[in-house]
Amino acid sequence: MEKEEKARNAKPKPKKRRLKPDSRPAHEHSCFCCGQGGELVTCDRKDCPKAYHLPCLDLAKPPYGRWECPWHQCSLCQSPASSFCDFCPSSYCREHEGGLLVPSASDQRPCCPNHSPQSPLDSQADLAKVQLKTEAAESVQVVGE
Numbered sequence: 804m805e806k807e808e809k810a811r812n813a814k815p816k817p818k819k820r821r822l823k824p825d826s827r828p829a830h831e832h833s834c835f836c837c838g839q840g841g842e843l844v845t846c847d848r849k850d851c852p853k854a855y856h857l858p859c860l861d862l863a864k865p866p867y868g869r870w871e872c873p874w875h876q877c878s879l880c881q882s883p884a885s886s887f888c889d890f891c892p893s894s895y896c897r898e899h900e901g902g903l904l905v906p907s908a909s910d911q912r913p914c915c916p917n918h919s920p921q922s923p924l925d926s927q928a929d930l931a932k933v934q935l936k937t938e939a940a941e942s943v944q945v946v947g948e
Contacts, residue, residue: 830854835874835892846872853892860892878915888915 830845830852836859843854844862847869855872857865877884877896884894886904889912895903904913 834859835872836860844870846870846874848872848875851875855892887913888917889913890918891915893917 830843831854832843833840833854834843834856835853836855839856841856844857844860844865845854846852848871851872851874853872853874857863860873873892874887874894875884876882876894877899878893879899880896882896882898885897886900887894888904889907893915904915906912907914907918
């Protein structure tokens with residue numbers, strides 16, 4: 804009887820608080836444009852893991868304050884994007900999305916006209932363009948020192 808009475812008068816144990824796992828995805832460790840690592844700027848949008856080299860975005864210096872990457876704006880009109888290329892920052896709003904993204908042959912991921920749907924990752928023209936931008940940015944930094 805005594806145990807039952809103690810149990811009734813006892814204070815309820817506080818429930819252990821479970822920490823919610825961080826739902827924000829980890830940022831990627833390679834540039835979404837060229838696929839290379841290095842010094843990257845990351846998107847501040849809560850659910851976006853994208854990271855970029857400044858030269859790949861034609862930026863001379865890191866953006867100030869809260870910054871959202873170009874993947875979230877239509878590549879044609881800068882409106883909020885609703886369709887996204889899985890291989891580069893190209894994206895399109897509802898008005899411009901019609902027919903611009905096609906499924907890639909290998910895994911059916913959305914692919915924009917900047918890539919060959921047969922092998923979107925093998926676009927040597929894009930890689931060469933990015934390498935030229937990176938080399939130009941590095942030469943400017945060396946000259947400025």
